[in-house]
Amino acid sequence: AQSVTQPDIHITVSEGASLELRCNYSYGATPYLFWYVQSPGQGLQLLLKYFSGDTLVQGIKGFEAEFKRSQSSFNLRKPSVHWSDAAEYFCSWGGGTASKLTFGTGTRLQVTL
């Protein structure tokens, strides 16, 4: 089945350390890929998106993601994490004839001071 997988349920990093959140997709063609962030008890906010072209995309809040077709991945990265980045992060995808986005199960990021 076409889907996205976020292998890490929970990640803890120290403030100032680098961050990489993993996302793998299962789809034959190039999908539309997104990363969203959710603060506790809130809705989701778009961080960045990939449709085509340059495989390294920049987003808000200093985040970036790289599309790697060979690995079916779209990992989210940040060079230096801030305590305010603590939240839940969702990868999502769309493609083909789908008229809806499908979301991964999320990765909860904890930042230690």
Place this chain on the structure above:
Amino acid sequence: DGGITQSPKYLFRKEGQNVTLSCEQNLNHDAMYWYRQDPGQGLRLIYYSQIVNDFQKGDIAEGYSVSREKKESFPLTVTSAQKNPTAFYLCASSIGGQVNTEAFFGQGTRLTVV
């Protein structure tokens, strides 16, 4: 300011009761969506609508109903047939129903069965 408004933020329901969650948007978006969020399960699609007076079932539509009489409104009714309704519900909208467009989310409604 443009956005999506969900109300109420917290809702308590007695077993056997129907409750309706409100979702209003002033973004002039054609498409609207309802998701259910449970810990560790991500977001699961309940219903979506790509145009006024039309909607489709998502992955977990049983026990829920919707209407789309106005472009800006997409209320969700949780019926007594929904056996486990306690969850966080998110409404979203997008410019069109295509998957290459960004979804904008409301702040959510937390429903608890008491």
